[in-house]
Structure formats: structure tokens, C-alpha cells
Amino acid sequence: MDDREQGLVSIIAISYNHAPFIREALDSVFAQTYQHIELIIVDDASTDQSAAVIQSCIAGKNIQFIRNTANEGNCRSFNKALRLSKGRYIIDFALDDLMYPERVAKQVTLLEQCGNNGVCFTNVDIINTESKIIKQHYPALHHKLHKDFIPQGNVFEALLSRYYINPVSMMFKREVIEALNGYDESLAYEDFDFWIRSSRLFSYVYLPEVLSAKRIVPNSLSGLFYQQRQQHMFQSTLKVCKKAWWLCETEEEKKALVHRCRYEIKQALRYKYTSVVKEYAVILKAIDPLFYVYGIFISAAAYIWK
Template sequence: MPNSSFFTPHSSLSAAPLVTIVALCHNHAPFVREALDSILSQTYPNLEVWLVDDASTDGSPAILQEYAARHPTWKLLLLPENLGNCRAFNLAFRQSSGDFVIDFATDDVLLPNRVAQQVAAFQAAEPMVGVVYSNAEPITEDGKLLSLHHRLASHGELLPRPASGWVFAEVLRRYFISTPTMMMRRACLDQLGGYDETLAYEDFDFWVRASREWQFLYLNEVTTRKRKHPRSMSSRAYQRHDPYLASTIEVCKKALALANGPIERGALATRLRWELRQAVRRHRHAEARELFRLLRQTGPPSPLDWALAGWSHLYTL
């Protein structure tokens, strides 16, 4: 997307669609100032900001209150009990008005042109594009750059390979989207009813449901810094007693109901095999048996699939 298409702080507000940023915070005190300053640094002129604290037990609420007081147009929700990302996001989203929406975790950082670049991409795209996502820079807990989410391989291709258009089979088959980089069309979120509040995390379920009805567009720009630290949601996946694997199984059930034809069922089988191996490696044997049951509904299991399922069954006898 050429820089000439970006909005600047002097652009006409009447020509700039409203963009909602839902800034979700849970115990992000070491990072939240940098995150909120990155909202203030946006070159895009027409923002609606919701600050949502999901019952933090550190100093985060005081910092959010400070920023809300300094910026009276920003809305503040201090939740008295921890609701989890899906419910906390929905609370703000359903009160918001933006044509486009960013779900922004306050341990991450928005680069200054982030909103302007993605709005320009939406405006140049077809109306059935529901999501624009992009490249990201993973950073350490103390802010050191690591690499890129989509890295240029020796043969000249980005890895993981981005996909644009009708990507339903691709989101079933593999992980390739950096979740913090997504900007979502409000109409897409409205059609889905927001996030599924019964789940422990939102992105896989959103990708599956959204990509069945809406196109996705990859913008080849670095727009976001994604922080990796031990308290992040992604670092807790597959740990003993974590709720994320159970949510993944529920999303796979939805995907099975939505999948049409051998290509999409084969893509889901690839995902289920990967999840089955993760479950067995981490001794999540009840979940492994459920994943195998779903896998059998996509087509004939392989000998290794049978072996993994049998081992999980014997482990619990």
C-alpha cells in the first residue's frame, strides 16, 4: 500500500471512517503505558478508544484511570471480576461505534501508521473483505526485537505463508495469522455476534467463523509489535489444566459442521492431527481421545493416528 494513501493527522475527519480500539488489560502494568502511548502516536485522525481492565491485581487500573483522565474522549471500563478476553472485549465492542475494530492487548505496541495503513487497505478492497491482517515484530518482555512473524525465506517466500481471499481451508489447516495485527470490519463482528464467550480464547474461533462468510486480506507491512512473555495467553497454551485445548476442540466441532467437501475436511484433518499430537505429548489423554473421535469424522485415520489414540486409551485404563 503506497504511503500516499495513508491518512495523516490533518486528514478530514468526515472522510475518515471511525476506528474503534478496544484496549484490553489484565495485569499489564509494566507494559500498559507504552501500549497506550502507541495509540496516541497513531497518524490516523478518527479513533474511538475503549480502555478495559479485566480485574487486574497490579497497578494497571490506576494507569488506565490516569490516561482516561488526560483524554476525556476515551472510555474506561474497570471490571470488578475477571471475565476473560472474550467477554471483556464484547462488553466494549457492543457499546462502540467504529466501522472497523482492533482488539488490542495492552502488552503489545501499535506502530504509528498501523491504523492508517489498514483503513487504506480496507478502502481499496472489496466489501466482502472482513479482516485485514499484517506482519508483526515479536519482542521480548523488555522490548528487544526478535525477528518478524512472517519471515522472508531463502527462496523468497514469506513463512508462515500469508493467505488472502477465501481462506477457510487455510485457517483450518495451519496457523499463519498474527492475531494482534488484525483489523476487523464491524459488519463481520456483528454478523458473528462478537466473540464466543464460552471459549477461553478468541482467535481460532473468530478465524473459522469469519472466513466462512468473509474474505481476509494480508497487508505486507509491519504494523504491530507482539510481546512474548511468560504471562501472555499464548505461553500458557497446552499446559496442564489450561482451558485452551478444550476450547480448541469446541472450535474444531464448529469447523466440522461448516466444512464442505474433501478439501476442507482434509484441511481440518491436518489441524486435528496436529492437535492430537500436542495433546498426547502433554499427556492430555481425554482431549486426545476426543480429537481422534473428530478426526475419524473427516476421513480414515492413519496407522499413527490409531496408535496415538490407542496409547491415550491405555494410559487411562
């Protein structure tokens, strides 16, 4: 029986200038109650003491450590580690975040029980740089309402419409990422593209527990998303929306894409990325000329009135 059949979990941990948080993050991995784990760490040419902290934390342990000589970005760094991994299940883990002790065990159990699901996600604590909990990703709700509030199964349309999954919480089966040929290395970030492409092929399942913590760090990739001088981020989102256009199968999904494009147009106008706005307009026009006119009018009006 090989590692995949035994339920090996590959945790691919990416670090870029995470030195103050690395020891706590790695300790949270070492504290997992599930024992059949391989850990592969990539430091993406950090300019702080991240590499030294990592080496100190893993000394004497059987852990693969890749130290990039130049900054390659999350997508390429993840794919490099993925090619070395052997796990049946994969977690993409940033070394400024945390996982709670039962996380891996509970997600593996759920994915093994639900054979048709490829991705499992959970609720998440949002913490600050001092590891204090600020809030939860999903607010506390009555259990039934909570379950109904979180889309599961075929979530393609829901993921097009809005951001609702915290990527920190995800575990996915190896066949999911293999079907996608890894992350798209032309993109500045991976989450939206992974969701759109994988949800067209695999079902998602929600585990209503808080099993991880997402740290809010100034100048992080997510924190910089909607800011000036971040053109690559805007272009990456546009590229995913173009992929989504080809993947839409129903009128409801096309309407969800229209909603997404209108939102992204508003953001691009706000930060004066006019070339991106024009390309979104092409997508809207391809769906329906009425959506095109309405989308541009509403987005421009929202920008002017802001």
C-alpha cells in the same frame, strides 16, 4: 453521515496485569496518524497496578474505561466493550503490545479499497519485555515469494491447517464481528474461533508491512497454551474444531481438519488430557474411518517416540 460511514475505528484495548507495558502501549495508540479513532479500555480485574496506570494515562482524555470487578476473560471483556463501540472498523488490542504510527491509516485505506475483504492482517515484530525486537512473525522473503507464501482471500482451509496469522495485526470490519455475534464467551481464547467462523463468510487481505509489535511475556495466555493445568484451553480448541467440522465444504478442507485434529491429539496426549483425545477421535471417525485409525496411530506414535 454517521461515524461508521466516516470510517471511525474502534480500538478495544484489554488489560490483565499489564501494568509495566500499558503506558507504552497507549502511547502507541495516541501516536497514530489516523485521527478518527475511539478507544475503549477494559481492565479485567487486574491484581497489579494496571487500573491506576490506565487512569493516569487517560486523564483528561475522552476515553471510555471499563473496570471489571471480577475477572471475566478476554472474550467477555471484548464483547462488553464492543457493545459500546461505534466504529466501522475494529481492532482488538492487548495492552502489552504496540502499534506503529501508520498502522491504522494503512489498514483502513486497504480495507476501503478492497470492498469484498472483511479482515486485514500484516507482518509483526516480536519483542521482549524490554521492547527489543527478537524477530518478525513472517521472515524476510523476496517480495513475490512473500506474497505467495501468505494465504489470502478464502483462507478457511489454510487457517484450519496451521497457525499463520498473528492476531495482533488484525483489523476487521464491524459487519464481520456482528455476523459472528461477537466472540464466543464459552471459550478460553478467541483467535482460532474468530478465524474459522469469519473466514467462512469473509475474505482476508494481507498487507506486507510490519505495523505492530507482539510482546512475549512470561505467563501470558498464549505462553501458557500448551502447558499442564490448562484444560479449558484444550477444550476450547476442541470446540472450535467441532464447529469447523460443520463448516467444511470440500474434501481438501476436511483433510485440513484432519491435520489439525492429529496435531491437537498429539498435544493432548502429551499433557494427558485423554478425554479430549477421545473427542478428537470422534471427529476423525466422522470424516473417514481410515483417517480415524491413521490419526490415532500417528499421534500416539509421535507421543511415544518424543
